[in-house]
Amino acid sequence: MFNKKNSFVAATFAAASAVLLAFSTSVHAEAKVDYTKMSPEQLAEYLIFESDSFYLDQPTQEGTTGRDRLVQDEIQKICSLRPGQELDQKSREKIMAISRATIKYPEGGIKLGDWKKGRELAWSGFGWRTAHNPDDHTGSRQPGGNCYNCHEMATDRTGGNLGFTLTGYGARGTSPEVLKYTYDMIYNSNAFFPCTNMPRIGVKGLLTETQISDIMAYLLDPESPVNENVNPVRPQK
Amino acid sequence: MNVSPTTWLKRASWALPVVLAVASTAHAAPGQLPEEVFDGLVETSPHKNYLSQSQQNRMMMPDNPAWYVVEDGEKLFNEPRGPKNVPMSKCDFGKGPGVLDGAYVELPRYFADTGKVMDLDSRLEHCMKTLQGYTDADPAVKQKNGSNSDVMKLQAYIASKSGGYAWNPPMEHPLEKAMRNAGEVMFYRRSSVMDFACATCHSQPDKRIRASYLPSITVPEEWTKAISWPAYRVGHDNVRSSQHRLTGCFWQMRYPHAKNGSDATIALLSFWTDAARGQPAILPDMKR
Numbered sequence A: 001m002f003n004k005k006n007s008f009v010a011a012t013f014a015a016a017s018a019v020l021l022a023f024s025t026s027v028h029a030e031a032k033v034d035y036t037k038m039s040p041e042q043l044a045e046y047l048i049f050e051s052d053s054f055y056l057d058q059p060t061q062e063g064t065t066g067r068d069r070l071v072q073d074e075i076q077k078i079c080s081l082r083p084g085q086e087l088d089q090k091s092r093e094k095i096m097a098i099s100r101a102t103i104k105y106p107e108g109g110i111k112l113g114d115w116k117k118g119r120e121l122a123w124s125g126f127g128w129r130t131a132h133n134p135d136d137h138t139g140s141r142q143p144g145g146n147c148y149n150c151h152e153m154a155t156d157r158t159g160g161n162l163g164f165t166l167t168g169y170g171a172r173g174t175s176p177e178v179l180k181y182t183y184d185m186i187y188n189s190n191a192f193f194p195c196t197n198m199p200r201i202g203v204k205g206l207l208t209e210t211q212i213s214d215i216m217a218y219l220l221d222p223e224s225p226v227n228e229n230v231n232p233v234r235p236q237k
Numbered sequence B: 001m002n003v004s005p006t007t008w009l010k011r012a013s014w015a016l017p018v019v020l021a022v023a024s025t026a027h028a029a030p031g032q033l034p035e036e037v038f039d040g041l042v043e044t045s046p047h048k049n050y051l052s053q054s055q056q057n058r059m060m061m062p063d064n065p066a067w068y069v070v071e072d073g074e075k076l077f078n079e080p081r082g083p084k085n086v087p088m089s090k091c092d093f094g095k096g097p098g099v100l101d102g103a104y105v106e107l108p109r110y111f112a113d114t115g116k117v118m119d120l121d122s123r124l125e126h127c128m129k130t131l132q133g134y135t136d137a138d139p140a141v142k143q144k145n146g147s148n149s150d151v152m153k154l155q156a157y158i159a160s161k162s163g164g165y166a167w168n169p170p171m172e173h174p175l176e177k178a179m180r181n182a183g184e185v186m187f188y189r190r191s192s193v194m195d196f197a198c199a200t201c202h203s204q205p206d207k208r209i210r211a212s213y214l215p216s217i218t219v220p221e222e223w224t225k226a227i228s229w230p231a232y233r234v235g236h237d238n239v240r241s242s243q244h245r246l247t248g249c250f251w252q253m254r255y256p257h258a259k260n261g262s263d264a265t266i267a268l269l270s271f272w273t274d275a276a277r278g279q280p281a282i283l284p285d286m287k288r
Helices: A004-024 A041-048 A066-070 A073-080 A091-104 A115-123 A176-191 A207-219 B009-014 B014-018 B033-042 B055-063 B065-079 B122-128 B148-161 B174-187 B197-201 B220-227 B242-252 B263-274
Strands: B109-111 B117-118 B231-233 B239-242 B285-287
Touching: A041 A066, A041 B242, A041 B263, A073 B231, A091 B174, A115 A207, A115 B009, A176 A207, B033 B055, B033 B220, B033 B285, B055 B285, B065 B148, B065 B231, B117 B122, B117 B174, B117 B197, B117 B263, B122 B148, B122 B242, B148 B239, B174 B263, B220 B239, B239 B263
Parallel strands: B231 B285
Antiparallel strands: B109 B117, B231 B239
């Protein structure tokens, strides 16, 4: 039988072959381009989009193409800072304002889900990868949160340190303010930390509302291993 | 001292270049074994977490399975092959036909015969097609990955002739500079659904993804190890190339698939090689 994973992969390669064909007819047109006449920024854009370097028509799990993934949005453009480049105050404020406006809340308000599900989601790095080995979202595996890649959480599993540690996060309690802050951070942490390394999980639709609530429970539920053996530093409301 | 069965083979070809080569920096030491280069880096690096994270890999370096791939590559390199029955030793990798000592640490570079900046992978493919007469459809050209592929064997051999040499990609031709500078922009350019750039994971020392320390481009002693491909990847049980490393990163970054030897990949390789300038290459290396 022709299963969904195979059809996704097949579509990927059909698209890739189409790109190859398209380019083999336009090689002569490309040859006139002089890389040395372009600025580094112009050449980078040219190399990404015009030089037949990526399979730009490769399908994505969200129904777009590889090309769409590589086109930068405003925040990505501002945040592509090279050594010696700094975010000025105006840009900081702009990013925070844009980002606050992107955050959408669940209809019934922010609720905590199932910390056990959140624990596995926080550990999983599956999802949204394409390139040579696309993740199949239509099978039994759903995209994960990638949290442990960068954060320490419950200490029985080793987390990364690109992000700050979240061990004992639940000591903050579960007041509406804490729930909102936690939700906002997952949804789009640029609202607080402009040009953060953290993906805009809500904005980009990387996790569902339910998944976000499960991961929030993993962070905040007193029963969660994230909060094991950790003394609350602030009284709970 | 622990002398592995392959050590004589590794040392033998070095006698002449060691005498002839004048090290361009204090660190460079052509002819040093990969583990000797590595130990020197651990000693001098201000950051040691990335370099020292796998004691097991260090212990296995003298018996790196990549040496057998290098050996196979040497045979392939010297024998007349392809429809035109020409040996790869007629190919110019930048320092003249058949001259390999220190050639790889000066790639990518501009080649006048193609008018392009080429990396090892694309130069090799170019010579396989033009000199040996292979076509894209031939397995010798088509099969890019795995220790058993001709491309990987040849790359491993050619690169092994640059072990201990300092990375020194030429920047005289305007195209070489243009590619390096565009590669720098791409390295810091954020995109896709997770806003990742190469710099997200590789611009601060002592950072980890889960338990794995990441190499930082800001620490040249780390960066030379990071870019020392071909390397035997223990977790893959195969020798892997620079292009293969890029593919893995693009996958994690949620980018579309990049084409082997494409200009965008060569621009990134130009930048990342330039970033290790002056540091000795560990070739072949052994990685997680």
